Amino acid sequence: MAKSSNLLLCLSVLIFIITESASAQKCSNYKFSTNRLFESCNDLSVLDSFLHYTYDSSSGNLQIAYRHTKLTSGKWVAWAVNPTSTGMVGAQAIVAYPQSDGTVKAYTSPISSYQTSLQEAELSFNVSELSATYQNNEMVIYATLNLPLANGGIINTVWQDGSLSGNNPLPHPTSGNNVRSVSTLNLVSGASGSTSTGGGGGASKLRKRNIHGILNGVSWGIMMPIGAIIARYLKVSKSADPAWFYLHVFCQSSAYIIGVAGWATGLKLGSESAGIQFTFHRAVGIALFCLATIQVFAMFLRPKPEHKYRVYWNIYHHTVGYTVIILAVVNVFKGLDILSPEKQWRNTYTAIIVVLGIVAALLEALTWYVVIKRGKAEESAKTGQRVGNDGRSLYV
Numbered sequence: 013m014a015k016s017s018n019l020l021l022c023l024s025v026l027i028f029i030i031t032e033s034a035s036a037q038k039c040s041n042y043k044f045s046t047n048r049l050f051e052s053c054n055d056l057s058v059l060d061s062f063l064h065y066t067y068d069s070s071s072g073n074l075q076i077a078y079r080h081t082k083l084t085s086g087k088w089v090a091w092a093v094n095p096t097s098t099g100m101v102g103a104q105a106i107v108a109y110p111q112s113d114g115t116v117k118a119y120t121s122p123i124s125s126y127q128t129s130l131q132e133a134e135l136s137f138n139v140s141e142l143s144a145t146y147q148n149n150e151m152v153i154y155a156t157l158n159l160p161l162a163n164g165g166i167i168n169t170v171w172q173d174g175s176l177s178g179n180n181p182l183p184h185p186t187s188g189n190n191v192r193s194v195s196t197l198n199l200v201s202g203a204s205g206s207t208s209t210g211g212g213g214g215a216s217k218l219r220k221r222n223i224h225g226i227l228n229g230v231s232w233g234i235m236m237p238i239g240a241i242i243a244r245y246l247k248v249s250k251s252a253d254p255a256w257f258y259l260h261v262f263c264q265s266s267a268y269i270i271g272v273a274g275w276a277t278g279l280k281l282g283s284e285s286a287g288i289q290f291t292f293h294r295a296v297g298i299a300l301f302c303l304a305t306i307q308v309f310a311m312f313l314r315p316k317p318e319h320k321y322r323v324y325w326n327i328y329h330h331t332v333g334y335t336v337i338i339l340a341v342v343n344v345f346k347g348l349d350i351l352s353p354e355k356q357w358r359n360t361y362t363a364i365i366v367v368l369g370i371v372a373a374l375l376e377a378l379t380w381y382v383v384i385k386r387g388k389a390e391e392s393a394k395t396g397q398r399v400g401n402d403g404r405s406l407y408v
Contacts, residue, residue, distance in 0.1 A: 039053035039054065039055050039062040039063070039064060039079075040053060042062070042064070042079070044064075044077065044152075045145075048077065048154070050064035050065055050066045050075065050076075050077060051065070051066040051067075052064070052065055052066070052067075053065070054197065056171060056193070056195070057192065057193075057195065058189035058192045058193050059080065059171060059172070059173055059189050059190070059193050060080065060081045060082045060083075061078065061079065061080045061081070061089075061091075061171050061193075062078075062079040062081070063076060063077075063078055063079075063091070063169070063171075063197075064076065064077040064078075064079070065077070065199070067165065067199040067200070069161075069165060069199075069200065071158075072158050072159050072160035072161065073156055073157070073158055073159075074156065074157045074158075074159050074199065075141075075155075075156045076091070076153075076154070076155055076156075076157065077152055077153070077154050078091035078106070078152070078153040078171065079150060079151070079152050080150065080151045080152075080171070080173060081149065081150045082149060082150075083146075083149050083150060083151050083173070084149065085110070086175055086176045087109065087151075087173055087174065087175060087176065088107060088108065088109035088130070088173065088174055088175075088176055088181040089107070089108055089109070089151045089153070089171070089172070089173045090105045090106060090107040090108070090121075090130070090170075090171065090172045090173070091105070091106055091153060091169070091170075091171045092104055092105035092106065092123065092169065092170045092171070092172075093137075093157065093159065093167050093168065093169060093170075094167075094168040094169070094170055095136060095137075095167075095168075097168065098168045098194060098196070099170070099194065100123055100126065100170060101123060101124065101125060101126065102123065102124075103122075103123040103170045104120070104122050104123075104135040104136055104137065105120065105121045105122070105123055105130070105135075105170070106118065106119075106120055106121075106139065106142065106153055106155055107119055107120070107121050107130050107181065108144035108146075108151055108153045109151075109176055109179075109181065110146045110151075111179050112178065112179060116144045116145060116146045116151075117144075117179070118142050118143055118144035118153055118155075119132040119142070120132065120133065120134060120135045120139050120142070121133060122134075122135055122136065129180075129181065130181045137157060137158050137159055138157070138158040139155055139156070139157055139158075140155070140156045140158075141154065141155060141156045142154070142155045143155075159199075161199070165198055165199035165200040166196055166197070166198050166199070167196070167197050167199060168194070168195075168196055169194065169195055169196070169197050170193060170194050171193045172184045172190060172193055173190075186290075186350075187290075187349065187350040187351065187352050188351070188352030189352070220277060220280070220281055221281060221351055222351070222353075223274075223277055224274055224277040224278050224281060224347075225274075225347050225348070225351050225353075226274075227270055227271070227273055227274030227277065228271060228274035228275070228278070228297075228340075228343070228344065228347065229344050229347070229361060230270060231266075231267040231268070231269075231270035231271035231274060232267065232271045232274075232300060232336075232340035232343070232344065233340050233341055233343075233344035233361065233365075234364060234368075235263055235264075235266060235267035235270070236264065236267045236271075236336060236337050236340055237337050237340075237341070237365075237368050237372075238263055238368065239259075239260050239263035239264040239267060240333060240334070240337055241368065241371065241372055241375065242256055242259050242260045242263060243256065243257075243260040244372075244375075244376075244379070245372075245375040245376075245378075245379055246259070246260075248379050248382055248383065261311075264307075265308075268304050268305075268308055271300070271301075271304065272301065275297055275300070275301050278294070278297055282294065290346075290350055292346060293343060293346045293347060293350060296339055296342065296343040296346070297343060299339060300336060300339050300340055300343065303332055303335060303336050303339075304336055306332065307329070307332050307333060307336065310325075310328070310329065310332075313325070314329075341365060344361060345358075345361075348361065
């Protein structure tokens with residue numbers, strides 16, 4: 013019986029693997045309904061897209077079929093060659109979308125700025141035999157491009173998708189896979205790869221975004237809350253004084269320094285991405301920097317514990333500190349929405365925040381228990397002392 017169960021389990025796993033392999037789309041085993049044939053093809057890295065092509069180096073003609081699968085209704089798609097750089101600006105695009113009357117429109121559109129509305133116009137090279145089909149949630153663009161290349165047949169490519177408003181293309185998303193859809197392609201060897209320079213989302217810019225996210229997530233989003241927990245709950249223990257203070261200062265100062273580095277990286281990314289704005293994320297980041305900087309300099313104006321203005325300084329310090337922490341956590345999640353990493357990153361950060369919240373709640377309860385118990389003990393001691401004094405006065 014056990015052997016039968018094991019055999020059944022192995023067969024189930026094998027069937028699952030075979031099914032998954034068969035369902036995974038590859039350009040090499042795709043057959044066009046029009047019986048068109050192409051010499052080469054590439055599985056593009058993102059956006060469920062594929063490029064089939066035949067390149068004649070003697071004439072410079074490039075016949076392409078760009079396929080965009082898993083496409084929902086009300087979407088436009090585009091594939092482009094950028095003769096001048098590796099990003100969006102300068103790209104010579106071929107756009108297609110299903111119109112409200114059921115037909116499919118395919119046209120050319122040169123991209124001169126990030127604020128493009130994909131207006132129809134001629135490209136910097138000749139395009140012929142342009143057409144497109146849309147069926148079963150798959151758009152296919154056919155075209156022949158005349159590309160007399162002098163750099164060994166290497167081109168910079170960009171592909172995109174976005175929503176429609178009626179028959180008008182709307183701007184594409186500026187996060188996640190939509191900023192990763194660039195690559196280089198060697199038309200002779202068939203080799204392709206992510207671009208390493210340029211605007212619009214090459215590997216270099218993605219690396220900077222990841223660095224920006226990690227620096228800010230660790231500093232503002234994790235170290236700042238830990239520093240606040242240290243200050244609030246360790247100082248209750250008299251034996252932890254003044255160690256808790258130095259731990260608090262070290263944690264918050266380190267978080268501030270790392271956070272400023274992450275903030276500066278964000279400003280640099282913004283300056284390199286003209287036309288791409290994440291207004292809320294940017295505004296909160298600037299507010300965090302300003303509040304945290306004020307908090308750092310306010311330490312030099314901290315009154316002594318017995319000073320009459322110390323209570324007001326404490327109110328200010330706690331208010332600004334907790335505001336920074338709340339804004340930081342919100343902005344980290346906003347950054348995760350923009351960067352769209354794998355789910356495990358969001359899940360990990362969420363788990364860290366949940367754990368810190370649970371620890372803070374438990375320590376809050378423990379702190380109140382200790383404070384109330386200590387208060388009762390001190391009150392009892394005072395009462396006993398008064399009784400003792402009154403008792404002694406009877407015998408004087």
